[in-house]
Amino acid sequence: MKKVNLTALIVVVFAAALLGWYLLAPGSSGKRPTAVDVPDIRLSTLGGREVELRQFLGRPLVLNLWATWCPPCRREMPLLARTAAARSDVAFVFASQDQGRSAPLVRSFLDDSGLVMEWVLLDPQNVLQRKLATTGLPTTYFFDAGGRLVAKHVGEISPRILEASLAQIAR
Numbered sequence: 001m002k003k004v005n006l007t008a009l010i011v012v013v014f015a016a017a018l019l020g021w022y023l024l025a026p027g028s029s030g031k032r033p034t035a036v037d038v039p040d041i042r043l044s045t046l047g048g049r050e051v052e053l054r055q056f057l058g059r060p061l062v063l064n065l066w067a068t069w070c071p072p073c074r075r076e077m078p079l080l081a082r083t084a085a086a087r088s089d090v091a092f093v094f095a096s097q098d099q100g101r102s103a104p105l106v107r108s109f110l111d112d113s114g115l116v117m118e119w120v121l122l123d124p125q126n127v128l129q130r131k132l133a134t135t136g137l138p139t140t141y142f143f144d145a146g147g148r149l150v151a152k153h154v155g156e157i158s159p160r161i162l163e164a165s166l167a168q169i170a171r
Contacts (some may be wrong), residue, residue, distance in 0.1 A: 032157040036149035038063070039131040041093060043121035046103045051121060054147065060169035061143040063136055065123075067097045068109040072156035073138040080140075081115045083162060090170055093119045096125050098135060142169045 036062060042050045042083050053063075064080055066073035077094075082091035094117055103122060110120065128134065132141065135154060142151040142165045151165040 005129060012079065036132065038143050038147040039128060041127055041131065043123050043128075044103075046107050046120055046122070048103070051119075052095070053121075056093065057145070057147045059088065060090045060166075061141075061146050061147070062090055062092045062166070062169075063128075063141040063143065064094050064138060065128055065132075066094060066142075067099050068101070069098070070137045073082070074113070076110075076138060076156045077113065077115055079157070081117050084117055087170075090107075090166060093121060094119065095121050095123045095128050097123055097129060099126060100124050102163060118158065128163045142163075142166070144169050 016062075038054050038057065041053055043053060062084070066077070068074070075087055080092065080094070084090075098106060101124065106120065106122065110117070123129075132139075138154075138156065140153045140157050140162075141149060144150050144151075149170050153161055153165065
């Protein structure tokens with residue numbers, strides 16, 4: 001009986017150690033992203049042209065959900081715009097979640113802020129928030145070139161987190 005108890009104890013300790021290593025490995029938040037693909041939807045550019053979000057497959061994608069009325073979104077935009085301009089190897093898409101607000105309002109915000117970004121898209125019905133189960137703004141998603149979610153950050157992103165997440169998708 002003692003031998004069975006000792007064997008069971010060893011198995012439990014080993015399993016606990018393995019689980020602890022998995023959850024606490026360097027670079028881990030303890031939460032692994034679930035398998036998510038780039039959503040198969042169409043959004044509009046500020047000029048009114050429809051764009052298929054999946055057209056960005058084939059290279060890493062940073063998808064930022066933001067809104068003009070969101071203070072943390074506004075604060076992180078200059079960092080994201082500078083990084084997008086410097087990283088031609090990664091597609092950056094900025095999907096405005098301004099419900100029912102028009103392209104001129106978004107364009108005005110960008111102009112007033114001195115921000116120049118290639119892919120600013122409108123999602124006035126917040127389709128991306130629903131498809132990606134977004135819990136708050138801003139939220140930045142990092143997809144690999146195959147369109148699989150590698151990392152996600154909720155809240156204002158720091159340069160350190162941005163660079164670490166980019167390193168994960170631009171391998």
